[in-house]
Amino acid sequence: MNTHRVLVLARAGAARDRTEMALRQAGAALAAVLDPATADEAQVRAAAPDALLVVLDPVAEAALEKFEAVLADPSLLVLFDDAEVAARRDGWEAARWARHLAAKLQGHRNVLPAPPAGSAPDRDFEQEMQDLSMEMAAMQPLPPAVQGSALAQPEGAVVVAAGIGGPDAVRQLLGGLPAAFPRALLLRQRIEGGQYDRLVRQMQRAAQMPVVLACAGEPLRRGHVYVVPDGVDVGEAPAGLHFVEAAGEPRFAPLRPGDSAMLLLSGAPPALVDLALAMRMAGGLALGQSAENCFDPAASQALAARGGEADSLAGISRQLLQRWPA
Template sequence: MSVSDVNPVPAVALLARPGAARERLREALAHADVQIVLEDDPTTLEPQSLADAHPQFVVIALEAAIEDALERLEPALSAPGLTLVFDEAELAARRDGWEAQRWGRHLAAKLHGHQQVLPPGAEDEPSLQLEPGLTLTPPQPQETALQSHLDQALSWADNVPADSLYVPPVDLHEPIALEQALAALQPVLPEAPAELDAPLESPGPAVEPPAVPALTLGDHTAWSLVDEPAVEAAPIARASTSAPTASFETGHLSLVDLDAAAPAGANAGALLVLAGIGGPDALRRLLAALPAGLRVPVLVHMRLDGGRYGNLVKQMARISPLPVQLAEPGQRATPGEVHVLADDMGVQGAADGLYFQTRAQGIAIDALPPAHTAVVLLSGADLAHVGPALDLAAAGAWVAGQVGEGCYDPAAATAVVAAGMVAGEPQELAQAIVARWAQHDDDGDAA
């Protein structure tokens, strides 16, 4: 049995129109140690030809010209066990040098199912594991050198000032217990005169003098820095008033009461998905795992060169259980639907939810209500969104970042994960999102 039989190389089909994008993808696959079983133009390829090639992966260069072709190839592309990898044709055509090599390493890691994305040689770093070396024996004290210091200290002992606050008894030569030492320090009170022992004669009844306990230094409970006169605490009469007393009982507080007093639009929840390079594949996996009954709108903002957001809507609509549409100014974000946002589209809260509005700077994360918002940063998310996302998380939002294979540009996602946010594959993040809003529904806190 050969090595190739034990560890077969992945079988990959490359679907792209002739041009620079196809050449760049072919070069990346050639360095990825895979077997290209089919390379063809999707506009002329028949579904049966793709199925007969038996690929494990299909790498597709996305562009507007192949939209109809992908719909025609949908039966073959939906085969069980087939993994689709999408790349923007325009980005692939411009990718070269270091960026092309980096993308190729991530593509190879995805196709082979490992996480080795470092350049060749970088993985051979020197081991930082501690190894046995010289025996570290603590230095032994030099008896002769130490003895000289002891002799010198003994000669100076008589010149050390004594503590005048404590004078030991004359006959004290051996160590004694602490109680005995304190007893030796107690002052000796003079004996009372004999005439004080006689009872006082008075016409009234005899009054016995109060017994005063002897003060001992060992009883520290009677020590005081100041002499405080004994003052008997008088009862405080509470003035009656008709004004109501403020109550801070927490048993009557509830999320429903707080929501009723919240400002308009404060409960308009949303799931915001941010992506970029490598984002189409991650977005496909995330949306495909969301249920059709999701109780909040899904807002998708992914950087696309050329602004072909209509094509992205068509691609995601094929796999998403939720309806997918392009966000328009003045339109309301509908719960249970996916809204793809262009670069100049933002949101604004209103009494009945979130509405889309034209905004030159694009989506503003801080415009979303923190307590009812989830933010997911996928591959290629803009680093400028990390700070606002973490600020929203500090105010109560649920924030997560993509990790694992397929995260070709993990800078922003890794930054939020390093800050303590949730991490996972797109499918795992979708499950966490569903559980989050299911919990909200159980609590009566509908987003």
């Protein structure tokens, strides 16, 4: 097994300390640990790393422009983490993150450590999922929507749900889609503290499409990525789909399901599996991120257990482009 040389770009503190510990547990060698506020590209190059792990906080994010060339270097594996999340990881979550890093660096599927004692698989739940899959297979397809009414046939969109471990997955997905992608992408990723404007800036660095914050009253436009914050959902009006204020989690109900996709990436809430399956039954796409290099595949695995499909991030991008050629 090759030992990867990883350079960490992070400010001093608990997040950096825990990141270094996780990399050592993952079997990586630290090429260097640099403060992004004071380091430069030449120092990164001089350390000759195989991979670059960036721990993001507002100061680090503001300093990323001077590292754009090295971040775009195809010979380097680039990973991102959130400083607030990294600083809080301990116990089983810390062990799982170390396995996730090892999987990323070595390209294998061994992501999860053994679960805590007493958490054996729930056979009743597995049987229930099998029974439900059989019931769904026997259900009749939904009738086609009534033609002729603009409101009966709103355009679809691609909903991307992610959580812990999701930023890297979302970056890879967005990087594989062209600027002319002919549908809107709606990114729902819960963030503690509600710093969604920061997520917009992070994702814009990876995406070819414009990335904006979804705001109530604004219309959905093709070829745009919308970061959906708390309290916002999709609504419908004679002029077309737009964002509205809403309580609770968004349901994306006005999207035409046969012209939409629901993507459950790492850390997506399992509660969205039902929405994804309903979309699939109406002719849309319901795809989960495959377990390979997926930090938290719970939603994706639940989707697959009930008749959905899991695929690699590259495979998901290909399926989107096959459905909606740019």
